Amino acid sequence: MFLEKMLQSQGFGARKHCQQLIKNGAVSINGVVVDNPKEKLKLDDLEFEVYQEKYTYREKVYIALNKPKGYECSHQSTHHFSVFDLFDDILTNRGIQCVGRLDQDTTGLLLLTDDGQFLQALTHPKKHVPKVYKMLTADEITDEQVQQLEAGVELRNETGIFAATDVTRLSSNELQMTVHQGVYHQVKRMIAAVGNKVESLHRQQIGQFDLGDIAEGEWIYLTEEQIQLAKQRDE
Ligand code: URA
Numbered sequence: 001m002f003l004e005k006m007l008q009s010q011g012f013g014a015r016k017h018c019q020q021l022i023k024n025g026a027v028s029i030n031g032v033v034v035d036n037p038k039e040k041l042k043l044d045d046l047e048f049e050v051y052q053e054k055y056t057y058r059e060k061v062y063i064a065l066n067k068p069k070g071y072e073c074s075h076q077s078t079h080h081f082s083v084f085d086l087f088d089d090i091l092t093n094r095g096i097q098c099v100g101r102l103d104q105d106t107t108g109l110l111l112l113t114d115d116g117q118f119l120q121a122l123t124h125p126k127k128h129v130p131k132v133y134k135m136l137t138a139d140e141i142t143d144e145q146v147q148q149l150e151a152g153v154e155l156r157n158e159t160g161i162f163a164a165t166d167v168t169r170l171s172s173n174e175l176q177m178t179v180h181q182g183v184y185h186q187v188k189r190m191i192a193a194v195g196n197k198v199e200s201l202h203r204q205q206i207g208q209f210d211l212g213d214i215a216e217g218e219w220i221y222l223t224e225e226q227i228q229l230a231k232q233r234d235e
Contacts, residue, residue, distance in 0.1 A: 003027065004037035006057060011090035012050065026051050060115040061096060062222040063087075064230075066214040067110040073101040080104045083112075086217065099123060099206075100182050108133075108203035109211040111222075111230060121231055122206070123182065128234045130178045132166075132205035133187050138197035140172045145194040149177060153193035158183050162190055176204070180234055207232035 001009075007018040007027065019037045021027055027034055028049045029041070046057035071083045084092050099111035099122045113119055122129050152163030164177035179186055188198045204211055209230035214220055222230065 001041055001043055002037065003034060003039040003041055006041055006043070006046070006048075007050070010055065010057065011093035013093065021050065055090075058221070060118070061091065061094060061113060062115065062118065062227050062230075063091075063096065063112040063219050064209070064211070064214060064222055064226070065110045065112060065219040066211055066216050067102055067107055068217045069105050069107055072104045073098040073110070083110065086219065087112075102203060103185065103188075103201070106201045106203065107216065108201075109206055109209075110203070111206060112219075118227070118231075125181065128180045129207050129231070130165075130180050130205075130234055131182070131203060132176065132178050132210075134170070134174070134176045134202045134204055135187065135191070136199045137173050137175060137191060138199050139195075141169050141175050141196065145196055146175075148194040149190060153190055155183065155186070155189050155193060162186065164190065173199075178205075206230050 003022055004015055004018045007021065008015050012018050012021065022035055022037045025033045025035050029047075043057050043059070048055055048057070065083065065086065067083060071081045071086070072078075073083055075082060075084055083098065084096075087096070094114045096112045096114050097119060099113060099119050102108070102110050111122065121127060146167050146169065149164045149167050152161035155162055162179070162181060162183070164179050167175065167177040170176055175191075177187075179190070183189075187201055191198045207230045209222075209226055
């Protein structure tokens, strides 16, 4: 691939802008400035520098963010920050999208990608990728509520029954459960349906990928192995 095209694919701007960066001597590979926009490159394990900043070539990007409170998943957020404010322009230029949504007041694991197939695989309603949530509730969680959540509840304007698995009371007002669909405000509505209220909500896991020790507001690139874990569906 030509150097100018590679830079463009990585989010460094329009072809003309990339050509200019290269001609200005801003781009180097293995410590050597390359000022020919048409330099042919092998992409395997390619690393390069732009203005002395190191980058790794990635055909697609897969990101796990620990979303803080007060951030919306939309590009044009209205009342809050946008999660896209947490990323450099070169990533947003690549057109990364949220894989599903978290409410602005929900914290925890949010995946982002510019790979449309990956996004589809995780968000398609028929694919049923499990998601683990932890929450604090307004009222004490009763045995009956746990049983109702496991048996399944109906949600207004949605068809079918919404059941959780692995419903675990962590303390009197703290619950963990796994949900298997992804309808709007699903967890808050399920908890409301059994007569309680979510006070704060946190997503811990998608598929078999756990948020682990990613600090709030921080993010990582997923490895190939982590991508496969995130895609693990229900049997
Ligand atoms: N369910 C909710 O109610 N809110 C979220 O942010 C995610 C799941």
